[in-house]
Amino acid sequence: MLLEIKNLSRRFGGLQAVSDASFSVRQGMIKAVIGPNGAGKTTLFNLISGTLLPSSGAIHFKGQPIHGLPPYRIARLGMARTYQNIKLYPGMTALENVMVGRHCRSRAGFISGMLSLPWTKKEENASRAAALELLALLDIADLAEVEATSLAFGQQRAVEFARALAMEPELLLLDEPAAGLNIYETAEVARLITKINEQGITVLLVEHDMSLVMDISHEIVVLSFGEKIAEGTPSEIQHNKEVIRIYLGEDDA
Ligand SMILES: Nc1ncnc2c1ncn2[C@@H]1O[C@H](COP(=O)(O)OP(=O)(O)O)[C@@H](O)[C@H]1O
Ligand SMILES: [Mg+2]
Numbered sequence: 001m002l003l004e005i006k007n008l009s010r011r012f013g014g015l016q017a018v019s020d021a022s023f024s025v026r027q028g029m030i031k032a033v034i035g036p037n038g039a040g041k042t043t044l045f046n047l048i049s050g051t052l053l054p055s056s057g058a059i060h061f062k063g064q065p066i067h068g069l070p071p072y073r074i075a076r077l078g079m080a081r082t083y084q085n086i087k088l089y090p091g092m093t094a095l096e097n098v099m100v101g102r103h104c105r106s107r108a109g110f111i112s113g114m115l116s117l118p119w120t121k122k123e124e125n126a127s128r129a130a131a132l133e134l135l136a137l138l139d140i141a142d143l144a145e146v147e148a149t150s151l152a153f154g155q156q157r158a159v160e161f162a163r164a165l166a167m168e169p170e171l172l173l174l175d176e177p178a179a180g181l182n183i184y185e186t187a188e189v190a191r192l193i194t195k196i197n198e199q200g201i202t203v204l205l206v207e208h209d210m211s212l213v214m215d216i217s218h219e220i221v222v223l224s225f226g227e228k229i230a231e232g233t234p235s236e237i238q239h240n241k242e243v244i245r246i247y248l249g250e251d252d253a
Contacts, residue, residue: 019225022228023228025202030194031219032207035224048074049071049075050069079169090147131166140159157189205217220234229242
């Protein structure tokens, strides 16, 4: 298993945001975590990526315990993520945003980069070429020189994907990649996620858009009030009585 979550819990004061959740993610798959608002999906992602510490339970990535490690160490092991609200650097082009993602992989850091030492020039060229390749993979090479935050939301999402891919992750966590997108942009994001997965990258996503989840996921985990209430293939989940009940309860279909 690439990722294993065992009896994971996180409390905020008296609130049990994630409660004794266990599931795993096999290498190569697209797995989705769904559930009503407040179900604990973002908290779960924060626990996996190390920005929150669990109250109890264990997380193993590539067979190694990662609960308690700081986010940068987890990222270096091969995990990248995107956020529910897009976080691109303003005042930088799409290409520069992607190059920042690569910095965690390059030998020369920010400081030597600013000093423009000769070997870092070579690295910068390599980094630029790699970033351009990623933009091309996500079909936005033509936007490389455009200021990233001036792009349409769907395009910003693609830049964010490219920046995460620049970290050369084995596991990519996507928190609500279709949030705020129209139906055309959502279809494009679905296509891009599948394309990323076909590059051999395992994807774990949290998403509200049920048709996107059902279209692209191999397996789905359903959370409700922090607890896992179901897990299975899209068709198993669509026919699960408990799942139907919480979703009908939520938005009156
Ligand atoms: N930092 C925090 N402090 C206190 N409560 C939080 C915090 N983060 C999330 N929560 C609460 O935990 C629950 C789960 O939230 P969240 O993980 O954001 O759910 P989801 O992403 O599924 O909508 C919610 O009740 C939310 O209010
Ligand atoms: Mg959330």
